[in-house]
Amino acid sequence: MKHKFSINILFIFSIYFLSSCNSSNQQELKKTESKKPNVIFVMADDLGYGDLGVYGQKVIKTPNIDKLASKGMRFTQFYAGSTVCAPSRCALLTGMHIGHAKVRGNATVPLDNSDITFAETLQEAGYVTGIIGKWGLGEAGSTGIPNKKGFDYFYGYLNQIRAHNYYPDFVWENEQRDSLENIVSLIPESYAKGIGGVSTNKAVYVQDKFLEKTLNFIKDYQDSSFMLYLPYTLPHANNESWFFKESGMEIPTYGQYAQYDWPDHQKGHAAMISRLDKDIGIIMEELEKLGLAENTLVIFTSDNGPHDEGGADHTYFDSNGPLRGLKRDLYEGGIRVPMIAYWPGKIKANTTSDHIAAFWDVFPTLCDLTNTKAPLNLDGISFLPTLLGQEQPKHDYLYWEFYEKGGRQAIRIDDWKGVRMDMTANPDAPIELYNIAKDTSEQYNIASEQPELIERMIQIFKQEHTYSSDFNFEYEKDVIK
Numbered sequence: 001m002k003h004k005f006s007i008n009i010l011f012i013f014s015i016y017f018l019s020s021c022n023s024s025n026q027q028e029l030k031k032t033e034s035k036k037p038n039v040i041f042v043m044a045d046d047l048g049y050g051d052l053g054v055y056g057q058k059v060i061k062t063p064n065i066d067k068l069a070s071k072g073m074r075f076t077q078f079y080a081g082s083t084v085c086a087p088s089r090c091a092l093l094t095g096m097h098i099g100h101a102k103v104r105g106n107a108t109v110p111l112d113n114s115d116i117t118f119a120e121t122l123q124e125a126g127y128v129t130g131i132i133g134k135w136g137l138g139e140a141g142s143t144g145i146p147n148k149k150g151f152d153y154f155y156g157y158l159n160q161i162r163a164h165n166y167y168p169d170f171v172w173e174n175e176q177r178d179s180l181e182n183i184v185s186l187i188p189e190s191y192a193k194g195i196g197g198v199s200t201n202k203a204v205y206v207q208d209k210f211l212e213k214t215l216n217f218i219k220d221y222q223d224s225s226f227m228l229y230l231p232y233t234l235p236h237a238n239n240e241s242w243f244f245k246e247s248g249m250e251i252p253t254y255g256q257y258a259q260y261d262w263p264d265h266q267k268g269h270a271a272m273i274s275r276l277d278k279d280i281g282i283i284m285e286e287l288e289k290l291g292l293a294e295n296t297l298v299i300f301t302s303d304n305g306p307h308d309e310g311g312a313d314h315t316y317f318d319s320n321g322p323l324r325g326l327k328r329d330l331y332e333g334g335i336r337v338p339m340i341a342y343w344p345g346k347i348k349a350n351t352t353s354d355h356i357a358a359f360w361d362v363f364p365t366l367c368d369l370t371n372t373k374a375p376l377n378l379d380g381i382s383f384l385p386t387l388l389g390q391e392q393p394k395h396d397y398l399y400w401e402f403y404e405k406g407g408r409q410a411i412r413i414d415d416w417k418g419v420r421m422d423m424t425a426n427p428d429a430p431i432e433l434y435n436i437a438k439d440t441s442e443q444y445n446i447a448s449e450q451p452e453l454i455e456r457m458i459q460i461f462k463q464e465h466t467y468s469s470d471f472n473f474e475y476e477k478d479v480i481k
Helices: 002-034 063-070 085-094 118-124 206-220 239-243 264-289 359-369 451-464
Strands: 038-044 073-079 128-134 153-157 170-173 176-179 184-186 226-230 296-302 336-342 351-353 398-402 408-413 416-420 431-435
Touching (some): 038 264, 063 296, 085 359, 118 226, 416 451
Parallel strands (some): 038 226, 038 296, 073 351
Antiparallel strands (some): 398 408, 408 416
16 A cells, blocks of 8 residues: 555656646747847858859859858849948948948948947847947947947957958957957058058967857857847958058968969968858857757848959959959949858748849848838838748839949849949939840940930939938039038
């Protein structure tokens, strides 16, 4: 009888224990399911549409990014915010195209308090937000530093000219300088009033620090919903290094490309892209190891087209692929960029999308993803439906403008691409017109065949360009606004 009683007690205890475990597991499962998806947005610097294997590159090896595409979605008609660094980043973060954005060119103009970034919106929604890499939208002490624009954590460069140097004497960690062992002693006065430079001892390669801080951030906030923006500087050139007759493509080792009979700057260019690829692979391995991959949307892209800087030649590796132009052009090669989205279980593997989208679409997409209310004045449209294989709203058009090289405007309407050149000499300069579907390389100007479309583009150009006291076309300088 005593034995039977003991068995009953044991049975009741076991049922209670299992019930408690199941309840605990269910609570943990519920907690996991209710956790908003993480976001990692990786942006290369001056990486061309044709620089990746999955976009047709034949020489430079990018197996990890190619693998990301094979497990996710590759976009073929995705556009940067601009054709140079700062305005492209502004369009990305604020959801405004360059006719409306605060920062419209490469200058030390900071974001205002009134400029809302997607980091601010996600931060208010409970996300832990971080940026590691190059900022370029506000100097120290200004209204535009990352920690004042929605980022809980910042590590990297504030100034985009300083970001040319891969061996800097310091970078910023939040609002404090993190001193590195490099000695920057070569500073050509002709570059940005001495801001840029070249290290003479090259002890710490900054991308090593960026990767270290990236992995630390992911580990530290693995139990939170986080958004991590990674505007890495690879493969941007160090133009100051090139000034001193050194290779402008700074990398610790040429690695697998050392054996080739190429100019050193081309070895460096290839090695920088492969180094970026290797780091992407390490980040993805970390997500898998921590069990975060299935709850993390990873997006990879570039801030504009390929460069011919630091001794590099974009034709050497066919960096713009089938496209015309490069960085500082509003032809396709200057603004159409690679874009890959990965989210296992949500984005169908090995898919390709020809949806036409641009950087200002990222803000509403992240709001859509996280069920967060977006500001009303954004120029973008969420492309989350495309990622999830659903019906997708489309833009009536995409618009760009550029203040260098005489001033330029561009527009994309369906398969039509319009480009207006040299507005300094003539604000009513003729518009070149190309059918992108039939003429991807923009070789045949058929403006004379489409007068009504050209007239529509002229009206949109006038409508979408708003006056800016910081950036304006030459013809606007004497105009009172």
